[in-house]
Amino acid sequence: MASELTTSAARQRAGLSGWLRRNLFSSWWNAAVSLVLLGLLAMLAVRLFQWLIIDAQWAGSAPSACADTTSLCWPFVRARWPQFLYGLYPSEEVWRVNLGLAAGALLGAALAVRRMPARRWIAAFLLLAYPPLAWWLFRGGTWGLTPVQTSLWGGFFLTLVVTGSVFWVSLLAGVLLALGRQSRLALVRQACTVWIEFWRAVPVLVLLFVVIIMLPLFLPANIEIDKLGRAMIAFAILMSTYLAEAVRGGLQSLSAGQYEAARALGLNWRQSRLHVVLPQALAVSLPQITSNFIGLFKETTVLLVIGLFDLLGEVQRAASDPQWLGTGTTAAGYIFVAVFFWTACFCLSRASSRLERRITRYRAAAT
Amino acid sequence: MRGNSGLRRQRLAEGETPSLPGMRKNSAFWLQCLLGLALVALVVLVFRTTQSNLELLGVQSGFDFLWKKAGFSISQHLIPYTEDSPIWVALAVAILNTLLLAVFCIFLASLLGLAVGIGRLSSNWLVSRLSLAYLELFRNIPVLLQIFFWYYVALRALPSLESSIFITDYLVLNNRGLYFPFIEFANGFAISPPVPGRFAYEGGFYLMPEFLALWIGLSLYNGSYISEIVRSGFQSVARGQWEAGAALGLKPATVLRRVALPQALRAVLPPLTTVYMNMFKATSLAAAIAYPEIVSVFVGTVNNLAGRPVEVMAVSLVFYAGVSFLVAWLMGRWNKRVTMRGQ
Numbered sequence: 209m210a211s212e213l214t215t216s217a218a219r220q221r222a223g224l225s226g227w228l229r230r231n232l233f234s235s236w237w238n239a240a241v242s243l244v245l246l247g248l249l250a251m252l253a254v255r256l257f258q259w260l261i262i263d264a265q266w267a268g269s270a271p272s273a274c275a276d277t278t279s280l281c282w283p284f285v286r287a288r289w290p291q292f293l294y295g296l297y298p299s300e301e302v303w304r305v306n307l308g309l310a311a312g313a314l315l316g317a318a319l320a321v322r323r324m325p326a327r328r329w330i331a332a333f334l335l336l337a338y339p340p341l342a343w344w345l346f347r348g349g350t351w352g353l354t355p356v357q358t359s360l361w362g363g364f365f366l367t368l369v370v371t372g373s374v375f376w377v378s379l380l381a382g383v384l385l386a387l388g389r390q391s392r393l394a395l396v397r398q399a400c401t402v403w404i405e406f407w408r409a410v411p412v413l414v415l416l417f418v419v420i421i422m423l424p425l426f427l428p429a430n431i432e433i434d435k436l437g438r439a440m441i442a443f444a445i446l447m448s449t450y451l452a453e454a455v456r457g458g459l460q461s462l463s464a465g466q467y468e469a470a471r472a473l474g475l476n477w478r479q480s481r482l483h484v485v486l487p488q489a490l491a492v493s494l495p496q497i498t499s500n501f502i503g504l505f506k507e508t509t510v511l512l513v514i515g516l517f518d519l520l521g522e523v524q525r526a527a528s529d530p531q532w533l534g535t536g537t538t539a540a541g542y543i544f545v546a547v548f549f550w551t552a553c554f555c556l557s558r559a560s561s562r563l564e565r566r567i568t569r570y571r572a573a574a575t
Numbered sequence: 576m577r578g579n580s581g582l583r584r585q586r587l588a589e590g591e592t593p594s595l596p597g598m599r600k601n602s603a604f605w606l607q608c609l610l611g612l613a614l615v616a617l618v619v620l621v622f623r624t625t626q627s628n629l630e631l632l633g634v635q636s637g638f639d640f641l642w643k644k645a646g647f648s649i650s651q652h653l654i655p656y657t658e659d660s661p662i663w664v665a666l667a668v669a670i671l672n673t674l675l676l677a678v679f680c681i682f683l684a685s686l687l688g689l690a691v692g693i694g695r696l697s698s699n700w701l702v703s704r705l706s707l708a709y710l711e712l713f714r715n716i717p718v719l720l721q722i723f724f725w726y727y728v729a730l731r732a733l734p735s736l737e738s739s740i741f742i743t744d745y746l747v748l749n750n751r752g753l754y755f756p757f758i759e760f761a762n763g764f765a766i767s768p769p770v771p772g773r774f775a776y777e778g779g780f781y782l783m784p785e786f787l788a789l790w791i792g793l794s795l796y797n798g799s800y801i802s803e804i805v806r807s808g809f810q811s812v813a814r815g816q817w818e819a820g821a822a823l824g825l826k827p828a829t830v831l832r833r834v835a836l837p838q839a840l841r842a843v844l845p846p847l848t849t850v851y852m853n854m855f856k857a858t859s860l861a862a863a864i865a866y867p868e869i870v871s872v873f874v875g876t877v878n879n880l881a882g883r884p885v886e887v888m889a890v891s892l893v894f895y896a897g898v899s900f901l902v903a904w905l906m907g908r909w910n911k912r913v914t915m916r917g918q
Binding site for chain 2: 231232234238241242245249282316319392393394395399408409410411412413414418419421422424425426427428429493506507509510512513520522527535537538542546547550553554561574
C-alpha cells in the first residue's frame with residue numbers, strides 16, 4: 209500500500225514499458241519477486257509441456273499403445289470413453305440417456321434465453337414434469353422400455369443424474385425447512401432447527417454409510433430401496449439442510465414490512481409465502497444456492513467410496529484394470545476428470561456471479 | 576408470542592409472521608400437540624421396525640463389543656496399540672488419527688490461505704494473478720480427485736527406500752512416507768532421528784503416504800477457500816485505515832499487523848469457522864485411500880467385525896457432531912472476543 213502512495217508521476221507512463229514498471233518492477237523488491245516468479249513459471253511451463261504433450265503417448269487405443277507405464281497414456285481415455293460417459297449402461301439402450309440428457313439441456317438453454325415465449329411454462333415443465341419423465345426413460349421397465357438396473361448406471365451420466373435429482377428434491381425440502389425454522393409454532397421451529405444443526409455437523413461420507421447400512425433396518429422388510437436410491441437420500445438430507453440455511457439468509461434479508469404488507473392485503477400464509485416472501489428471498493439467496501449446487505456437483509465423487517461409479521469412480525475402475533495398470537494411465541484419467549469438473553464449475557460460478565450482479569442491479573432499481 | 580416486546584420485535588425482524596389480535600392461540604396449541612404425537616409415533620414405529628429387523632437378522636445390541644479384542648492391526652497409532660488391544664483402544668487410535676490429520680490440515684490451509692489471500696491484494700501484477708490462478712485451479716476440482724492425484728500419481732513417483740530423498744540429514748522422503756526426528760519417551764527424553772533399517776527407516780516419526788496425500792490435498796483445496804475469505808476480510812478494512820496507519824509513521828508491516836489484521840479478523844472469523852468445520856468433516860475422505868481414521872477403522876473394519884451397525888453408526892455420528900459443535904463453540908467465543916474489543 210505504501211508503495212502505491214509513493215508512486216511518482218514519472219512512473220505512470222503509458223504503453224508496455226510503463227505497464228511493466230507499474231505492475232512488475234515498481235521497486236527493487238518487486239522486481240526481484242517478479243524475476244524469481246517468472247523464472248519459476250517458465251520452468252514449470254516447460255516441465256508441464258514436456259509431461260502433458262511431448263513425453264505423453266498419443267497413438268492407438270489398445271493397452272499395448274502405452275509401453276511406458278510412467279509417462280502419460282492418452283489412449284486410455286480414448287479406449288474407455290464410452291465407459292466414462294455411461295458406465296455399464298447397455299450400449300444398445302444408450303440412446304435413452306442421450307435423449308433424456310439432451311432434452312434437459314435444451315430446456316435449460318431455452319430458459320436461459322430471456323425473450324423466450326412461454327418461459328413460465330418451460331420452467332414449470334422442467335421443474336415438475338421433466339425429472340420423473342427422465343427417470344422413467346433411464347430406468348425403463350414400463351411401456352415397452354427394457355429395464356436397466358441402476359447398478360449399471362455410471363460415469364458422467366450418473367454424476368449428472370445424482371446432482372440433478374438430489375438438487376431437485378433438496379431445493380423443495382430446503383425451502384420447507386427454512387420456512388419451518390421460522391414457524392410461529394415452537395415445536396415446528398425447534399424440530400427444524402435441531403434437524404438442520406445436527407446434519408450440518410456430519411460429513412457426507414459418514415451419512416452415506418449410515419443411510420446405506422441403517423435405512424434397510426429402519427424400513428419394513430417389504431420396502432426395498434436400491435443403493436443408488438439410498439445414496440441419493442443421504443445426499444438429499446445434507447443438501448436440503450445446506451439449502452435451508454441459504455434460503456434462511458434470504459428470508460432474513462426481507463424487511464418485516466413485506467410480511468405485514470402481505471397480511472394487510474389479506475393474503476393467507478400460503479399465498480403470502482408463495483407470491484411475496486419466497487420470490488424475493490430466493491432471489492437474494494441465489495448465489496448461495498448456486499455455490500451449494502457446485503459443491504454438490506463436486507461432492508458426488510465420494511460415491512465411489514460406497515461402490516457406485518460416478519465419473520471419477522469409472523476412471524478409477526478402468527485404471528485398476530490389469531491391462532492398463534500404471535501411473536501414466538491413472539494420471540491421464542485424472543486429468544480428463546479434472547478438466548471436466550474444472551470447466552463445469554468455473555463456468556457455473558462465473559454465471560452465478562453475473563446473475564448476482566444482475567439481481568443486485570434489479571433490486572437497487574426497485575427500491 | 577407472549578414474550579416481551581423486545582423479543583417480539585426481534586422475531587418480527589427475523590421475518591416471523593406477526594400474530595394479530597383475533598388469531599386463535601388454541602388452534603396453534605392443538606396443531607402442535609398433533610404434530611408432536613405424529614413425531615413420537617414415527618420414532619416409535621421406526622424403533623419397533625428396527626428392533627424386529629435386528630431380531631430377524633440375529634444381531635445383538637449393546638456396547639459390550641467395545642471391550643472385546645480388536646484382532647486387526649492399524650498402520651499408524653499415536654498411542655500403544657496391538658492386535659490384542661480392546662476395540663475401544665482402536666477407536667481412540669482412530670479418533671487421534673482423525674484429529675492429527677485435521678490439525679495438520681487446518682494449520683497448512685490457514686498458512687496457504689493467508690499467503691495467497693494477501694498475495695491477491697499485492698501491487699505486483701504477477702503475484703496477484705498467480706494467487707488468483709491458484710484459487711481458481713484448486714477450488715474448482717473435487718477434493719477427492721485432488722487427494723487421488725497426490726496419492727496414486729504424485730507420491731507413487733517418489734523413489735524407493737534405497738534412493739530416498741534427503742531434504743536435510745534428518746528429513747527423509749521416500750515412497751514409504753516422510754521421516755523426521757521425534758521425541759522418544761521410552762528411556763527418558765531423547766530426540767531420535769530416523770535411521771535406515773532393513774525394510775524402512777526406523778526411529779523418529781514418519782507420516783505415511785496416505786497421510787501426506789490427504790494433508791496436501793485437503794490443505795490446497797481448503798486453502799483456496801481461506802484465501803478468498805482473507806482477501807475479502809482485508810478489503811473490508813477501510814482504505815483510510817491503511818492511510819491513517821501510514822500517516823502515523825508506522826511501517827507497512829506494522830500497519831498490517833496492528834491496524835489491518837485485527838479489523839480484518841472480525842470479517843474473517845465466521846466464514847473461517849465454516850471452512851474449518853468443512854475441513855474437519857472432509858478428513859473422513861481418508862476412508863477412500865485407507866488412512867486409518869474413524870471412518871475406515873470404525874465405520875469400516877469394526878462394523879464388519881463386530882456386527883453392531885446401530886451402535887457403530889451412533890458413535891461415529893456423535894463423534895463428528897460433538898467435535899463440530901465444540902469447534903463452532905470455541906470459534907464463536909473467539910469471535911465474540913474479537914468483536915467486543917475496541918467497541
